[in-house]
Amino acid sequence: MSTTADLITHLKAALKAAHMTYADLAQALGMAESSVKRMFARGDMPLSRIDAICRALKMDFAELAQRVADAQPLLAELTLEQERTVVADEKLLLVAVNVLSQWTAEQMTGAYRLTEAEVVKYLAQLDRIGIIELKPGNRYRLKLAKTFRWRPHGPVMQFFQEHVVLDYFGGGFDGHGEGLLLVHGSISSALAPSFIERLQRVAQDFAQQHQTDQKLPPAQRRGYTLVLGMRDWELAAFARLRR
Numbered sequence: 032m033s034t035t036a037d038l039i040t041h042l043k044a045a046l047k048a049a050h051m052t053y054a055d056l057a058q059a060l061g062m063a064e065s066s067v068k069r070m071f072a073r074g075d076m077p078l079s080r081i082d083a084i085c086r087a088l089k090m091d092f093a094e095l096a097q098r099v100a101d102a103q104p105l106l107a108e109l110t111l112e113q114e115r116t117v118v119a120d121e122k123l124l125l126v127a128v129n130v131l132s133q134w135t136a137e138q139m140t141g142a143y144r145l146t147e148a149e150v151v152k153y154l155a156q157l158d159r160i161g162i163i164e165l166k167p168g169n170r171y172r173l174k175l176a177k178t179f180r181w182r183p184h185g186p187v188m189q190f191f192q193e194h195v196v197l198d199y200f201g202g203g204f205d206g207h208g209e210g211l212l213l214v215h216g217s218i219s220s221a222l223a224p225s226f227i228e229r230l231q232r233v234a235q236d237f238a239q240q241h242q243t244d245q246k247l248p249p250a251q252r253r254g255y256t257l258v259l260g261m262r263d264w265e266l267a268a269f270a271r272l273r274r
Contacts, residue, residue: 035074035075035076035078035081036074037099038081038095038096038099039071039074039076039081041095041098041099042071042081042084042085042088042095043071045088045090045095045098046088049088051087051088053067053068053071056084056087059087060083060084060087078092081095105174105175105176105179106161106162106174106175106176106179107175107176107178107179107180108179108180108181108182109160109161109162109181109182109185111182111185111186113160113161113162114181114182114185114186114187115186116156116160117160117162117186117187118186118187118190120153122145122149122153123153123156123157124187124190125143125145126139126145126150126153126154126157127153127157127162130154130157130162130163130171130173131173131175131179132241132254133173133241133242133245135169135170136150136151136154136169147169150169151169154169154171157171158171161174162174162175177235177238177239178231178235199256199258208253208255209255223261223263226261227261230259230260230261233257233259234257234259237257
């Protein structure tokens, strides 16, 4: 929900963009210029006044509210409570993963045994959690940053480690466009973070390509899962042989 302070901040920006002075606004509102200046300086005004200013700017309140929503910082990570909520319901987790891939509600009901009512219910729940902003017609805006990741030791990653890792790595990685690389080496600990940054860029490239390819027909797209990792690690069987 937008706060009054957020709305006023964007009203000031709209006034500047429209080259409208406080004197101009005061005339449009039928107020004294000093009163308008005081009202903005205090940063406190009723919604009815905000609505009147919007009319003076020839914009509606919904447009202003949308500007505020679009300017909100995107989430790079969820809270523990948010992740616990997501993994508590298998179908909610499924819809959450699908919205990360920008699936439409129609794609979800077409691919999975989910009714439209169920998808709408879970989209509304993701809206309350803060992952998406649900819009009319079951459309939504993702509120996650490009650098978003599940918490390293959080509920979602624990779920995947317990239920998904063996299934994922149990595949042959020999299909079209598949591959598995395993590289061992000793490198400078100072340089190690730079490799993580490169892996993050690969992940972002993958996510961006996903967005770009949404315009292709479904028959030309396949669902791939990219897993990237790097650890200061040695196989336990090898570690036991160390002197």
